[in-house]
Amino acid sequence: MTDATLPKPSRPARSYRWIGLAAAVVLVGAMAFDTTAVRIGSQADVQVQKFSPEAFGAEQFPLIKQSIETRAVDAAELSAAIAADKKAAGEKYGVATSVGPVIPVKFTGVAGEHKANYNTVTVEGLPAELSVRVQTGPALNGTDLRDATGQIEFGQFKNQIEYQDAGSAINNEVKKVVLAGIDPAALNGKTVTVIGAFKLVNPKNWIVTPVRLDVR
Numbered sequence: 001m002t003d004a005t006l007p008k009p010s011r012p013a014r015s016y017r018w019i020g021l022a023a024a025v026v027l028v029g030a031m032a033f034d035t036t037a038v039r040i041g042s043q044a045d046v047q048v049q050k051f052s053p054e055a056f057g058a059e060q061f062p063l064i065k066q067s068i069e070t071r072a073v074d075a076a077e078l079s080a081a082i083a084a085d086k087k088a089a090g091e092k093y094g095v096a097t098s099v100g101p102v103i104p105v106k107f108t109g110v111a112g113e114h115k116a117n118y119n120t121v122t123v124e125g126l127p128a129e130l131s132v133r134v135q136t137g138p139a140l141n142g143t144d145l146r147d148a149t150g151q152i153e154f155g156q157f158k159n160q161i162e163y164q165d166a167g168s169a170i171n172n173e174v175k176k177v178v179l180a181g182i183d184p185a186a187l188n189g190k191t192v193t194v195i196g197a198f199k200l201v202n203p204k205n206w207i208v209t210p211v212r213l214d215v216r
Contacts, residue, residue, distance in 0.1 A: 051162050057169030060152065061177065064170065065211040067149045068104040072195050075107035075132070076125035082203045083127075090200050095150040099199060102148045105208060106195045107132070111187040111215075117141070118207070119187050121194065127204075134194055135209045136184035140174055143167035144209045148197040171209070178210055191216050 073081075073093050081089035094101025109132070112120035117140070118133040126132065135141070146152050146167035157163045196210035 051158065051165070053162075053165040053169035054172075056166050057171075057173045060166075061145075061170055061173035061211075063151075064145050064149055065177075068145075068197050068211050069195050072104040072106040075105050075123050078103065078105055079126050079130060082200070086200070086203055094200060095148060097147050097199065100201045102144050102197050102199050104148060104195070104197045105206070106193075108191065108193045111190050111192045113188045114184040119184055119192075121192060130204050130206070132206045132208065134192075134196065134213070135174075135207065136182065136187065136213075137175055137179050140171040140209060142171075142199065142207070142209065144197050144199050145170045145174070145211070147199075174209065174211065178213055182213060182215065187215065 071093075078089065078093060081092065090096070090101035090103065094103035107121070107123045107126075109121040109123035111134075112122065114136060117135060117137055119136045121132045121134055123132055143164070152166065154160075154163050157166065193212075193214040193216075194208060194210050195212040196208040198206045198208045200206075
């Protein structure tokens with residue numbers, strides 16, 4: 001019998017066991033290398049948890065309110081600036097969005113009748129053709145407050161649904177914090193002081209979402 005026809009010796013079963021054990025050790029090591037420990041309550045932990053619109057709104061609204069109150073422009077000054085140069089006024093006073101700048105504003109005027117979630121407000125010193133409406137509920141529409149600071153961006157969220165939910169949650173905080181004790185139907189004829197923000201699209205039609213509304 002030649003060497004070519006000699007049967008090859010079989011590998012001992014023990015060798016296969018050692019090979020399997022070594023492979024398992026390598027796999028566990030690779031898993032450990034690719035795993036990051038996350039401390040409960042840390043920023044990383046918050047990021048992996050399910051998004052809570054309610055918690056987000058409660059956390060962000062005070063920051064948005066403070067920013068708008070600090071930057072709010074007197075309505076008469078803003079109106080004159082927009083009439084002179086809409087684009088320049090938006091760049092100077094507002095935060096850019098894909099639709100138009102969101103501008104913080106403040107004014108005192110006489111509230112009109114409540115219709116379709118709004119009260120008109122007649123403000124002395126503004127042009128007669130300028131309509132100012134304040135969102136007073138029960139429904140609050142738009143994402144003006146979400147976009148008012150420029151600090152909340154789409155990239156912070158998993159998808160468009162979460163991004164929209166964030167805006168709705170901030171509006172819900174307005175209902176709780178700003179409008180809870182106000183009857184919109186009873187505002188007609190009363191003097192109101194408003195601080196809020198609106199998206200500058202039509203310079204003759206401001207729809208303001210308030211972060212503060214005082215009635216006297």
